[in-house]
Every structure is written in structure tokens, then in C-alpha cells.
Amino acid sequence: MTQDLTDDLAHAITPEILAQLGVAKVAYVKAVRSDDIARMFPLAPELPPGLDLFALVSADGTPIMVTDRREDAVANAWQNELETVSLH
Secondary structure (H helix, E strand, O other): OHHHHHHHHHHHOOOHHHHHHHOEEEEEEEEEEHHHHHHHHOOOOOOOOOOOOEEEOOOOOOOOOOOOHHHHHHHHHHHOOOEEEOOO
């Protein structure tokens, strides 16, 4: 009986629901190119093309901030009490 309930819950939780559960607590650092910043951050100033940058992104994919140093993105997550996770 317990296994049936566990199986039912596992099928009921979609990737979208799982992302929503972690939005306020989980983020990841993503390597990006300056060419992608306008799409991710529509209000960002124009940047020279070809720069390697790092974006801090919430669990649902919403970009939070961008920087030229990975360490700064991780520090921002820490300051905002976000747990950073690795993507594989």
C-alpha cells in the first residue's frame, strides 16, 4: 500500500512542480556568453560580444544576476540564502 502511494506521488510531481518547490531556495550558476545576455536580461545594457560571463539562475530558470566571475555569482547566492546546485 505504501509503495503504491509513493509511486502515485512520484508520477504526480512534474518537473515544473519540482522547480517551483525550489524557486525561493535553490539556484545554479551557468556559464553564458555576453551574446546571450540581452535574451536572458532584457533590461541589461548592451555588452561587447564574445565575453565569458556567469549567470545566477533560480530553480525555475529565471535569471537573477550576471557577473564576470563565478565566485561573485556564488557569493550572491549565499548572501541571498540560496543553495547552489550543480547541473550535469
